Amino acid sequence: MSISRRTALKQFLIVAGGVVLLPSCMQKGDTKAATSFKHLKLSSGEEQLLSELAETIIPATNTPGAKDLKVDQFALRMLDDCHSPEDQQAFEKGLQAFEQFSKKQQQKSFTELTPAQRTALLQQIESKKEVPEAVTQFYNKMKGLTIQGYMSSQHFLTKVQVYELVPGRYRGCVPLPQEARAKTV
Amino acid sequence: MGTTADSTKNRTYDAIVIGSGISGGWAAKELCEKGLKTLVLERGRDVKHLTDYPTTNNMPWEFAHRGQIPYEVQQANPVVSKCYAFKEDAQHFFCKDEEHPYVQEKPFDWIRGYQVGGKSLLWARQTQRWSEFDFEGPARDGFAVDWPIRYKDIAPWYSYVEKFAGISGNKDGIPQLPDGEFLPALEMNCVEKYFIQNVAKNYNDRQVIYGRCAHLTQPQPVHLQQGRAQCQKRDLCQRGCPFGGYFSSNATTIPWALKTGNMTLRPHSVVHSILYDEQKGKAVGVRVIDDTTKDAIDFYARIIFVNAAALNTNLILLNSTSKRFPNGLGNDSGVLGKYVAFHNYRARVSGVHEGHLDSTTDGRRPTSGYIPRFRNVHKQETDFLRGYAAGFGANRSTYQNRDGFGASLKENLAKKEYGPWRVGSHMMGETIPKESNYVALDGTKKDAWDIPQLKISMDYDDNDEKMVKDYQEQMTEMFTKAGFKEIEFSDSKQAPGLDIHEMGGARMGRDPKTSILNGFNQMHAVPNVFVTDGACMTSTSTQNPSLTYMAFTARAVDYAVQEMKKGNI
Structure with missing residues (x-):
């Protein structure tokens, strides 16, 4: 694409929406991705459900949870940008199956459940007892992305397990931390 | 195209270097230091x-x-997507398949870096010397043609480039992997040390050593003069290093050449061909397609260094046709584009080490262990020709307990759990250059610059298959003797190319009837053209080749300038 065409396109996007709707891969880390998917077909209700699910997997405690860290948005960005159409469709279907499962087990949409009911539902899914395969697959995918987003968040890598951009050292043999030692040796 | 005398004069230099990657950067530095006004053409x-x-x-x-x-x-971009380093942090340094098509007569994953610095930003920085056993290989074993040089010819030039580039290593005293001018080595970890000792105990002919690499572990004055600093063990080299901790053209040779005042760097210059003058009987310049304007522009010089990276150098030479050379520049022998080869990187052996559970590593390290070739070194002893080197590394595995959800999951994720040490090895096999492995210009397909696309036809052969099997057996035996468990062999069956060690096509040799270049990387038939990138390689051996390209380049420039002074070219 020529520079002038790129510039023109940018201007068009600004004019068209009042906001720049650039694809999310051009955005950095934690920017808002809501409702501008390229491929995923999700209603705002479904989007909300996924946020609540991410928050149930990694809840705010005395430290930030999935929503605080925009892990829900990360998960959707990964699904939208980095998954095949087949995987995306399977996810969308799995989401519907999950919602049906919630209604069957708890008589309500997941979003309307109390925290205790949400916990009960996820416990049942984790137990894998009488859980439809589509629900398990959907849940595992969402859990995997939530964990990935959480563990690569600024909070996690600066406050929980500190990531060093510039280690400046390599030591080939150091004793294991004491608590880990007791467990493995 | 300018026609006035002034315009031509403005486009005339003492030397032209095609390409700014590892070897082109060296050509630029050496030529500029020797006082030649040098134009460096870079397509990206x-x-x-x-x-x-x-x-x-x-x-x-x-x-x-x-x-x-x-x-x-x-x-x-299915091809470049197979490359291990094509990730979000370095994707801008890789050439995209869709923009630069080529023809795969047989599957070949061609990984390219089209920018100033080329692939020197992205390389794995392993720098092992060749030995006498490598240069005498084709003559001893009867394949390809005899190398026109021996180790003693190149040894001082290895030293010369090592001192400037900065190579970290140990003096290991291994005949088939000669020692060099080393900065201190980084540490091997406890399990690697254990394996080193175990292999030494069990084998007389095998060693495991620290992989020599182009990292400044202890910068010397010449490195500080380059503006580079000590390697900080970030292990994020593919992004470009803010410390200049590893060797790249961008951090090292290009700025050095620029400082002389003799270099003109011209990016966005896609080389179409080398211009041959029938009357003068030599090359007179280079035709470039300006990527910005799409205009053809000719540049002139007394000597030309071709460093476009192995296969693109072949493409340029094949596309440089004239009445004298209808089949490509310097191609009297008809071997141009043929006898290309690569390294066989298909196989891996991995395992688990159950000991050393009270230890781990700390920080990061941008290299690992290396097992020099031990097969058929002193004499032929297997049912296949040549041999393989191998990488070796150990690391303490860690994981998190991911069971459940909620506050307990959060707590579990915060805790790093330690699994066993994992050990792994990958094969780097020599492949035999053959006439049936070749590159050529495609008869119909052209690229965006109206230059014929390159057709690539390379494949493994029976020798490679036998070697993979032997690697599997030998490495499994070495791992077994070391007591490693859960030993697993895998063969990726990957196409040639992902090794990013494609070589040959304009090989060096003693006889103009069977080779393109002489012992100084000089074209037999066009003495003011030099090829010092991977295209010059007569055979591949097992070592990562970049260090050898650097040494060839410095040596060839030294020779070329002497020849210019003598009036021979």
């Missing part, structure tokens, strides 16, 4: 050290996809 954009490394200081969370390449980009 400029990448300036420090300022053009956009991701170099990014934290992991600053990558929208945490490193992963989006699905649509992968679909559009």
